[in-house]
Amino acid sequence: MPRPSRREHLIETAITLFCEHGYHATGIDRLLETAGVSKKTMYQHFRSKEELIYAAxxxxxxxxxxxxxxxVEGAGKTPKEKLLAIFDVAETWFNDNKFFGCMFINAISEYSEKDSPIRDISRQFKQLMWNYVFDLAKEANANEPKKLANELCLLLEGAIVTAQVSQKPEAAATAKEIGKKLIDSAVSS
Amino acid sequence: MPRPSRREHLIETAITLFCEHGYHATGIDRLLETAGVSKKTMYQHFRSKEELIYAAxxxxxxxxxxxxxxxVEGAGKTPKEKLLAIFDVAETWFNDNKFFGCMFINAISEYSEKDSPIRDISRQFKQLMWNYVFDLAKEANANEPKKLANELCLLLEGAIVTAQVSQKPEAAATAKEIGKKLIDSAVSS
DNA sequence: ATCTAAGTAAACAGATCGGTTTACTTATGA
DNA sequence: TCATAAGTAAACCGATCTGTTTACTTAGAT
Incomplete structure (x- = not known):
């Protein structure tokens, strides 16, 4: 693995700190000290802190x-199995000791302005995740793949927040069980 | 209605601003200007900004x-109806133009330290909400009231975050539909 | 070898942060 | 009426914020 560029390294550090401490609470000085990079270098890679947030x-x-x-692909063979595997993957994520919830949910809770680029990126992420689930639902020949994707994504969000707030990674299993019922009734196997 | 005390007024203002802009992003000066209260008065009611956050x-x-x-009580007669009404109440909440997600979820995303009092208060809130759902589930004679409460609370969290991030208040209806299936199969009516 | 691009450390700037203090004003109850 | 409690406005404090600048040091390619 080649040594990462300053830019990449700064972004990695930013992700780590923004995830754990949030966006406003993470100062540039602290970030730079953690990354071991000088201020000048950072500001010739990123115009502002906001740009670094976008990049991260x-x-x-x-x-x-x-x-x-x-x-998910590695955890299930059929599309139906993959849909269920979403929640297993989520559970291992929740059990990581560096799990601090979803970076995008957290971002939106700090930047609520309706036209904020941070908001846009976060919504986009959720949309792309939904697209993936939707594709799996179609592959699985679900009756109403849109509806199933809505449902499973909502369950995933619920599991993420429950795991984050109440420190219960087992929320993933709760979501999985509900998801299984929904998948089974949507997919005539 | 009696004129609220300075203390109450400060707390109300704090709630409004913390909800919309977050905790770190809301400065004391801005808060005091919004509330129309002097700094000295605030600091003889609250020892610090953190204490104001706790109070809020x-x-x-x-x-x-x-x-x-x-x-919820007003929207349903039987315990079963009340369990379902949770999601209707949530939907009207989501449609408020001052809806910026759950104040406690947002708080935890800014204060992730495991022993933070802010975290404790937020977890406590979620626990009390769970207790309420649990009580309703018991009243409705659900097979496994604990399990049903876990499920419905997870659905509610999922709806809150989906409404917040993706600006889709109709997430409440999605959650309600799933909830209805779970309630129906848990409560032999 | 040497020129250049990219880096560092550190001082600096102006704004804002949370919090304290001072001096003055208002209300209220004995 | 007058003492007291509670309020305001504003100056002030040191720390920290984002961002700029200066002076010096490296690393690489020609």
Whole structure:
């Protein structure tokens, strides 16, 4: 693995700190000290803190979805199994000791302005996740793939927040059980 | 209605601003200007900003749950109907133009330290909401009231976050439909 | 070898942060 | 009526915020 560029390294550090401590609470100085990068270097890679936030969210968007999809594909053979595997993948995510909820939900809770680019990126992420679930639902020949995707995504959000707030990773299993019923009744296997 | 005390007024203002803009992003100066209260007065009612946050969360905890329960009681006669009404009440909440998600979820996303009092208050709120749903589930003679409460609370969280992030208040209806199936199969009516 | 691009450390700037203090004003109850 | 409690406005404090600048150091390619 080649040594990451300053840019990549800053983004990685930003993701870590924004996830754990939030966006406003993470100061540039602290971030730079953690990354071991000088201020000047950062500001010639990013125009502002906001731009670094955008970059971090976009990077995390790509990496997270990629990892998530790979894990789901590896955990189930049929589309139906993959739909269910979503919740198993979620559970291992929740059990990571660096789990602090969904970075995008957290972002929106700090930036509520309706036209904020941060909001847009976060909504986009959720939309792309929904698209993935929708595709799986179609592959599984679900009666109403849109409806099933809505339902499973809502269950996933519920599990994420429950795991985050109430420190109960087993929320994933609760969601999975409900999901199984919905999948079974939507997919005549 | 008597004129509210400075303390109450500050807490009300704090709730409004913390909900919309978050905790770190809401500065004391801005809050005081909005409330029309001097700094000295605030600091002889609250030792610090953190204490004001605690007070705001505790106040909101009481008011929100009270309003929520009243709305649910008014929207359904039987315990079973009340369980379903949870999602109708949620939907009207989501459609409020001052809806910015759940204040406690948002709080935890900014204060992730495991022993933070802010975290404790937020978890407590979720626990009390769970207790209420659990009581309704018992009244409805559900097979496994604990399980049903877990499920319905998870659905509610999912609806809240979906409404917040994706700006879809209709997430409440999605959750309600799933909830109805779970209630029906748990309650032999 | 040397020029250049990219890095560092650190001082600096102006704004804002949470919080304290001072001096003055208002209300209220004995 | 007058003491007291509670309020305001505003100056002030040190720390921290985002962002800029200066002066110096490296690393690489020609």
């Amino acid at each position: 969210l976009r990077q995390y968007d790509g990496v997270f979805r990629n990892n998530f999809m790979k894990a | 969360l505790r106040q909101y905890d009481g008011v929100f749950r009270n309003n929520f329960m009243k709305a």
